[in-house]
Amino acid sequence: MASISTNPSNGAGFYSAKVICQIVGLVCLSGFVIDMVVLALPPNPASPEWRSAFMQQLADRSIIMLLGAALTIFSLDSRRWLKRFSTVSLVVGVIFLLSTLLVIRDSLTLQQQAISNISSQASQIQTRITDAQSKPASELKVTPEQLQQASQQLNAQANNLKQTAKTTFLKTGVASVGNLAVVGLGLISLGRYGMRLRKSKGN
Structure with a gap:
């Protein structure tokens, strides 16, 4: 009875799968690099706003790079290219x-x-309200009670805006840090796997 392992098509199918993985992996990596180059224009690394927006986009797309790196490492047969690509994965992961x-x-x-901008704007408006409260009632178009109510509403809105700002930046920061850390660890693991795979192939 013939063994399945002796079927010559098995080897051909395996190498065909590796070629497909290599194509898909390189497409993922190329697409990732092109996206990052486009998003980085015009560059302004000295601006925290630019850095934050760029790093957020990088974190959101980093899983594509991880997938591309995994497929590419799996598809490589050359020990030299395995070493190079694995080293790059380790460095990028770090x-x-x-x-x-x-x-x-x-x-x-x-x-x-x-938060400082919100406080500054609220302080300016509060100063105007205070100035209005110090004027004689005959010169005002609103009542002192209305001014007091406006002051309370201003404080409430300022506090709400501050809380919203804190929550927004917290969510964005945690999401970006989480994605970058997970992908970084994944790339380091891929790099170490590639080094072991290179040694197993021998000379």
Whole structure:
């Protein structure tokens, strides 16, 4: 009785699958790089707003790069290319992990800026209300009670805006940090796997 393992089509099918993985992997990586280059234009790395927006886009698309890297490493037969690609995966993975610190810092900076802007604008309006309250009632077009109510509403709205700003930046920062950390660890694992796979292929 013939064994299934002796079927010559099995080997051909395996190599065909590796070729497909290589094509898909390189397409994923190329598409990722093109997207990042386009999103980085015009570059302004000194701006925390630009960095935050870019890192958020990078984090959202990083899973495509991880998939492309996994498929490419699986498809490589050359020990030299395995070493090169695995090394790149390790380095990029470490960069992703370190970039989470930048994301955290920029998120805190932008959050503080947003809160400061809200406080500044609220303070300016509150000053106008206070000035109006100090004027004689005959010069006012509104009653003191209305001014007091406006002051209370202003404080409530300012507090709500501050809380919204904190929540928004917290959610965005946590999502970006989580994606970058997970993909970074994945790339490091892929790099280590590629190095072991290279050694198993021998000379």
